[in-house]
Amino acid sequence: xxxxxSPVLESDLAKLIVHTLKLKVDPASIQPEAPLFGExxxxxxxxALELALAISQTYGYxxxxxxxxxxxxxxxxxxxxxxxxxxxxx
Amino acid sequence: MHETPLIGPYRPDDVMAWGQGHTRTARQFLADxxxxxxxxxxxxxxxNLADSRYAFLVGFAxxxxxxxxxxxxxxxxxxxxxxxxxxxxxxxVLTDHDEGIEGIDVVPIQSNGGHAxxxxxxxxxxxxxxxxxxFTSGSTGHPVPNRKTWGALTAVAQxxxxxxxxxxxxxxxxxxxxxxxxMFGLEASVMLPLMHxxxxxxxxxxxxxxxxxxxxxxxxxxxxxxxxLHLRACVAERLHVxxxxxxxxxxxxxxxxxxxxxxxxxxxxxxxxFGFAEAGSVAERRTIDGDxxxxxxxxxxxxxxxxxxxxxxYLPQLVPVPxxxxxxxxxxxxxxxxxxxxxxxAGHRVSLGDLNQTLxxxxxxxxxxxxxxxxxxxxxxxxxxxxxxPGKTSEEIQCALRAHLDPxxxxxxxxxxxxxxxxxxxxxxxxxxxxxxxxxxxxxxxGV
Numbered sequence: 001x002x003x004x005x006s007p008v009l010e011s012d013l014a015k016l017i018v019h020t021l022k023l024k025v026d027p028a029s030i031q032p033e034a035p036l037f038g039e040x041x042x043x044x045x046x047x048a049l050e051l052a053l054a055i056s057q058t059y060g061y062x063x064x065x066x067x068x069x070x071x072x073x074x075x076x077x078x079x080x081x082x083x084x085x086x087x088x089x090x
Numbered sequence: 091m092h093e094t095p096l097i098g099p100y101r102p103d104d105v106m107a108w109g110q111g112h113t114r115t116a117r118q119f120l121a122d123x124x125x126x127x128x129x130x131x132x133x134x135x136x137x138n139l140a141d142s143r144y145a146f147l148v149g150f151a152x153x154x155x156x157x158x159x160x161x162x163x164x165x166x167x168x169x170x171x172x173x174x175x176x177x178x179x180x181x182x183v184l185t186d187h188d189e190g191i192e193g194i195d196v197v198p199i200q201s202n203g204g205h206a207x208x209x210x211x212x213x214x215x216x217x218x219x220x221x222x223x224x225f226t227s228g229s230t231g232h233p234v235p236n237r238k239t240w241g242a243l244t245a246v247a248q249x250x251x252x253x254x255x256x257x258x259x260x261x262x263x264x265x266x267x268x269x270x271x272x273m274f275g276l277e278a279s280v281m282l283p284l285m286h287x288x289x290x291x292x293x294x295x296x297x298x299x300x301x302x303x304x305x306x307x308x309x310x311x312x313x314x315x316x317x318x319l320h321l322r323a324c325v326a327e328r329l330h331v332x333x334x335x336x337x338x339x340x341x342x343x344x345x346x347x348x349x350x351x352x353x354x355x356x357x358x359x360x361x362x363x364f365g366f367a368e369a370g371s372v373a374e375r376r377t378i379d380g381d382x383x384x385x386x387x388x389x390x391x392x393x394x395x396x397x398x399x400x401x402x403x404y405l406p407q408l409v410p411v412p413x414x415x416x417x418x419x420x421x422x423x424x425x426x427x428x429x430x431x432x433x434x435x436a437g438h439r440v441s442l443g444d445l446n447q448t449l450x451x452x453x454x455x456x457x458x459x460x461x462x463x464x465x466x467x468x469x470x471x472x473x474x475x476x477x478x479x480p481g482k483t484s485e486e487i488q489c490a491l492r493a494h495l496d497p498x499x500x501x502x503x504x505x506x507x508x509x510x511x512x513x514x515x516x517x518x519x520x521x522x523x524x525x526x527x528x529x530x531x532x533x534x535x536x537g538v
Contacts, residue, residue, distance in 0.1 A: 022472070024503045044497030045296060046319065046436050050469050052297045053323050062299040062327065 010081045013055075018075075020054040021047050032078040048074065060089035093214035094244060096123075096151055098287040099258040102451060107144035108263070109304070110292040112203060114144060119151075121206030122212075122389045126152035126199060130256075135159045135178040135223075137171065137191075138271070144292040145186035145199045146270045146538060147280055154212055154221050154240070162271050163231055164225040164440075166369075169493040174225070174233065177417030204281070217241030217404075224273050225365040227440045229431050231447025236368050237440045242404040246370045247281035249386035253374050254313075254336060254361060262288040267295055267320045268437075273367040274340045279315045298327035305331040312336070314356075317437045318344045319469055321360070325351045333357035339377075340365065341437030343425075356400040364425065366439065369400040369409040373423070390507035392418040412439075436470045436498050445499060452490045454482045457510050461523045475501035476526055478509055505530055 014027035017036075021043065037043045043051075052063040061084055063070070073083040097171045100116035107114045114122070126148055130136075136153050138160050140146035153160050161181065163174050168208040171191050175181040182195040215221070217227060219240045225233035256262060266279035283290040289309070295301045301324060305312045312335040316515045323341060325348065335356060340363040349360045365371035372391065373383035378407050385391055390401045391411065398415040399408035431441050446461040457475040465471045477487055491500055497530040 022502070044500075046470055046498060049296060049319070049323055050442045053326055053469075056298075056327060063297050064299040064303070066300055066303070 006081060006085055009085055010077055013081050013084065014077055015053055016058060017051060020050055028081075030077055033076050035076060035081070036074060055084060059084050059087075060090075061087040094215050094217060094240070095212040096154070096215055097212060098285040100287040101259075102286065103308070104259075105289045107147070107290050109291050110142045110144065111146075112292075114201065114203065117206045117208050117289075118201075118203055119144075119148065120202045121211060122148045123151040123155065123213075125202070127155045130156050130158065130197060131182060131195065133158060133180045133182050134399050135161055135181045136184055137161050137163065137175060137181055137194075138423065139166075139171075139186045139189055140184060140186040140199055140239065140270075141294075142292045142406075143266070143270045143279065143290055143294065145201060147284065147290075148201060149184040149199045150222075150280070154215055154219070157219070157310050160222045162224045162273070162276065164227055165494075165496045165499075166271075167494055167496055168491070170495075174443065174483065177233075188419060202470060214314050215240045217244070222276070224276075226367045227444040227494055229441045229443030230443050231451075237406075238370070239404060242370060242402075243277065243281045244285055245388060245402070245404045246277050246386065246387070247285040249388055250338075250363065250371055250374070251286045253384075253386060254337075254338070256282075256288070256313075259287050261308055262286075262313055263291060263308035263310055264288060264313045264315060265291040265301070265304050265308065266315035267301065268315055268317060268341065269294065273370060274363065274365060275315070277365075277371050278338055278340070278363065282315075284381055298324045298329050302327075302329045302331055305335065308332075308335075313338065317341045318348060319436055322348055322469060325355055329355060331356055337361065338363060340371075342434050344377050353378060361389045366412055368412075369402070369405060372400055372411075381424055382418075389422050390421060391415065391417055393423075433471055435462070438496070438498050440499055443474070445475075445495070448494050449477065449487075451494075452479075452487060455479045455487065456510075459510060459518055459523060460477075461527065463527060472502040474527060475504045476507050476510060476523070476530075478507060479503060482506070 010032055014030045018027045056062050072079055102117040103115050106112055106116045106119045118140050138146055138149045140149055148493050150160050163171055166496040175194050181189055184197050184199055186199045204491060217240055220237045221240050222238040224236045224238060224286040264283040266281055268275040270276055270280050291304060295304050314337045316339055318339055335358040337358055337360040352360050362371045362375050362377050363371045372389055373385045375383050388402055392399050392401055395447060398411045399487055401408055412432050415423050431440055431443050432439055442460050449455055449458040456478045461474045478489055484506050488504050510518055512518050
């Protein structure tokens with residue numbers, strides 16, 4: 001299932017990722033469907049921890065790795081944006 | 091020859107491990123170990139890559155009963171594992187998932203549960219049997235082996251538990267965010283519960299919400315084996331957990347203010363372990379009580395004019411301490427940071443010389459240097475690298491590095507430069523590299 005996603009939230013999240021993880025890339029250059037971990041941006045589990053913290057503080061959504069969908073949530077910017085949209089409390 | 095039992099004071103039906111879909115009693119554990127030990131090939135060394143802490147322990151114990159050494163690789167990257175297996179011919183892989191290394195035999199770790207008999211006599215292990223080799227990063231670029239005897243692992247487990255007031259058979263559940271293949275994880279999250287007859291959680295929670303829900307489910311008192319990184323994340327999330335647990339942190343220095351916040355939020359004491367792979371856990375402190383470290387029972391830290399070393403009955407020789415230390419007359423000591431070549435990234439110690447050697451082995455790289463900037467805000471300060479590799483992009487070099495290094499050591503950013511500011515003797519003074527990083531931060535680099 002490919003939601004088109006919310007372009008505004010995707011762009012905000014891209015900025016949050018770049019800022020939180022101090023990446024030297026243009027947030028607009030992150031492809032919404034490209035993988036965030038491993039290949040792609042090459043993020044690791046410490047990034048996941050930092051990112052989860054920033055998402056919780058910004059959107060009030062607490063990620064859990066016991067969530068059966070965790071792999072797909074972190075699979076791309078678009079998937080992450082869809083999950084945040086669904087669970088956000090602020 | 092002196093021998094001690096493979097397990098601590100468990101009763102047959104005590105829970106030994108829980109989580110990851112199955113709960114196992116001590117009785118079932120012994121049955122799992124015996125069954126696996128019979129299946130293992132006749133080989134000298136084994137790489138135990140199990141994800142589940144329980145499966146790892148089953149594999150570790152089975153290898154011990156067969157007199158085999160478990161290799162504890164410092165890095166999990168495929169090329170690093172392949173090189174290590176090459177250094178120890180005849181190695182095979184034990185695993186509980188699909189991961190394997192090309193060209194190396196794999197034996198799956200199975201756990202059957204069900205009813206199992208309790209043996210008349212517990213298996214015994216000689217104290218001087220070498221059971222594991224922990225690897226550290228050496229400046230020559232080759233991993234340095236540190237042999238661990240059963241006596242060393244059990245002595246550290248006993249001494250740590252005693253210091254924390256844990257008694258054999260206490261109703262405690264140990265939960266750890268650290269990997270069991272690293273020395274601290276092996277000592278505090280595998281050997282400590284095993285030797286005290288208490289339960290261990292098979293999984294490895296990452297996010298604060300995960301840690302919170304696992305701790306809330308512990309039957310009895312919880313003990314969290316973790317790092318400053320995870321504690322900081324938990325404090326930021328204002329986790330709610332049952333009070334009066336026990337926290338043990340290591341792998342990087344824990345700040346006093348973070349320790350205070352963590353004690354308040356968890357309503358639990360926060361203890362810290364100082365240790366390093368060559369010697370294992372050496373000393374403990376309750377962080378809020380001050381900077382002074384007290385050696386574990388049986389351990390002495392000795393200072394003479396030139397060096398500082400650790401002495402213990404289970405260490406075959408004096409082991410140099412990789413940090414700068416001053417020792418008080420009573421034996422307690424203070425730490426003042428690592429020697430220059432050794433750096434710590436998110437709790438993982440590594441030699442910069444080792445990383446530089448890895449970089450220089452990459453095709454097309456003419457010169458290059460890793461560099462750890464001074465600490466800044468955020469959870470983790472990352473390594474940077476400056477690389478001279480005409481015709482290559484930083485993405486290509488990152489990609490090649492990924493096969494050799496764990497993600498935590500990948501430089502961020504990796505900056506391609508025309509040359510490095512080496513001085514007349516070919517050295518790169520830290521000041522020159524700092525200046526390079528300032529110049530780079532000022533302009534708009536091409537790093538990733």
